[in-house]
Amino acid sequence: MMMQRRALLGALALPFLANSGLAQGWPDRPVRLVVPYAAGGPTDTVARLLAERLSADLPQRVVVENRAGGGALIGTEAVARAPKDGTTLLFTTVVHAVHRALHGQRLSFDPAADFAPVALVGVVPQVIMVPPSSPVRDMPGLLDFLRAAPRAYGSSGAGGSSHLGVELLKSMTGVQAEHIPYRGTAPAVVDLMAGRIALVMDSVATGAALVRGGALRGIATTGPRRSSALPDLPTVAETVPGFAATTWNAVLAPAGTPEPILAAISAAITAALGDAALQARLVELGVEVPAAAERNRAAAARFVAEETAKWEKLIAEAGIRAE
Incomplete structure (x- = not known):
C-alpha cells in the first residue's frame, strides 16, 4: 500500500519535475517544516500530522522544527532567510x-514579498465561551449583555486570533468590552471559569473539549459554517451576517523558490490532505480541510492576501498595537 501511495505521488509530481528540468526532483534532501510556536500546541500537532503523512509519501523525510518566540517572528524570519530550494518551509x-x-x-x-504561499492546510474556527454561571445563552443574549454594562474579555495577547475576533465583533455590532491580554488563552480560561472576565474566544481545537465537558458554555462558533467539532452550536454569522474570525494553517516557502519546486510541494500536500485517515484526524482537532481546489497555490495566495487585508484594516481602525 505504501509503495502504491509513493507511486501515485510520483505520478502527480512527475509533470512538474519533467517541465522543470530538475533531474533529481523534489525533495532530494530532508525537508524542514518550521513551526514558529512551541511543541505540543494545536499548530504543532497539525504540522506533525502533515509531516508524518508526507514522510510516508515522499522519498525524503519531512521533519518539524519548532522555532518559537517573538510572537512567531523568530521562526518566520528563519524561513524568510532560508535557502530557496524547497528544503525549508513555514507552517504558519x-x-x-x-x-x-x-x-x-x-x-x-x-510577510508578503518574502514568502510564496504553497498550500492552505485547514481553517480552524473559534468558539465564544462564557462561564456556566453566566446569564448569556446565545448570541443575541451576548450582544445585549455587552450593551447593558461594562464587561471584560480575555485573549491570548494583543493581535492574536482570540483578540482580533472579539474586536471584529465589536466593530460589526457596536458593542463594547474591555480587552484583558493574557500570556496565552489557558490563563484567560482560568479567569473565565472563575467569573473574573465575561467571555473568551478560543480555537475550537482547545475550546471544544471545555464546552463538551461542561466546564464552560459555548455560545457560537466563528466560521462561515457550523463547526464539525461543535455542530450543535450556531455560528456568529447566523446573528451577525458576514462575520468570520478563524485561525488557519498554511504552508509557505521562501519567495524566489523555483516554480517547479513550489508546484511539486503543493502537489505533495494536496495528495497528503486527500488521505481519509489524515482528514479524520484533523477533523477531530477542529481543523476543516478545504476542498482540493481551495487549498492549492493560487487559492492559498488569495486566502492569505484576503486575510491580510481584512485584519490589517481592523488593526488600523481599532488602534491595536503589539505588546
Missing part, C-alpha cells in the same frame, strides 16, 4: 496576516 497561522500591521518597520522581513 493567521498571525502571518497581522505581522506587518502590528510590527511595521520593526520587521526584518516582508
Whole structure:
C-alpha cells in the first residue's frame, strides 16, 4: 500500500519535475517544516500530522522544527532567510496576516514579498465561551449583555486570533468590552471559569473539549459554517451576517523558490490532505480541510492576501498595537 501511495505521488509530481528540468526532483534532501510556536500546541500537532503523512509519501523525510518566540517572528524570519530550494518551509497561522500591521518597520522581513504561499492546510474556527454561571445563552443574549454594562474579555495577547475576533465583533455590532491580554488563552480560561472576565474566544481545537465537558458554555462558533467539532452550536454569522474570525494553517516557502519546486510541494500536500485517515484526524482537532481546489497555490495566495487585508484594516481602525 505504501509503495502504491509513493507511486501515485510520483505520478502527480512527475509533470512538474519533467517541465522543470530538475533531474533529481523534489525533495532530494530532508525537508524542514518550521513551526514558529512551541511543541505540543494545536499548530504543532497539525504540522506533525502533515509531516508524518508526507514522510510516508515522499522519498525524503519531512521533519518539524519548532522555532518559537517573538510572537512567531523568530521562526518566520528563519524561513524568510532560508535557502530557496524547497528544503525549508513555514507552517504558519493567521498571525502571518497581522505581522506587518502590528510590527511595521520593526520587521526584518516582508510577510508578503518574502514568502510564496504553497498550500492552505485547514481553517480552524473559534468558539465564544462564557462561564456556566453566566446569564448569556446565545448570541443575541451576548450582544445585549455587552450593551447593558461594562464587561471584560480575555485573549491570548494583543493581535492574536482570540483578540482580533472579539474586536471584529465589536466593530460589526457596536458593542463594547474591555480587552484583558493574557500570556496565552489557558490563563484567560482560568479567569473565565472563575467569573473574573465575561467571555473568551478560543480555537475550537482547545475550546471544544471545555464546552463538551461542561466546564464552560459555548455560545457560537466563528466560521462561515457550523463547526464539525461543535455542530450543535450556531455560528456568529447566523446573528451577525458576514462575520468570520478563524485561525488557519498554511504552508509557505521562501519567495524566489523555483516554480517547479513550489508546484511539486503543493502537489505533495494536496495528495497528503486527500488521505481519509489524515482528514479524520484533523477533523477531530477542529481543523476543516478545504476542498482540493481551495487549498492549492493560487487559492492559498488569495486566502492569505484576503486575510491580510481584512485584519490589517481592523488593526488600523481599532488602534491595536503589539505588546
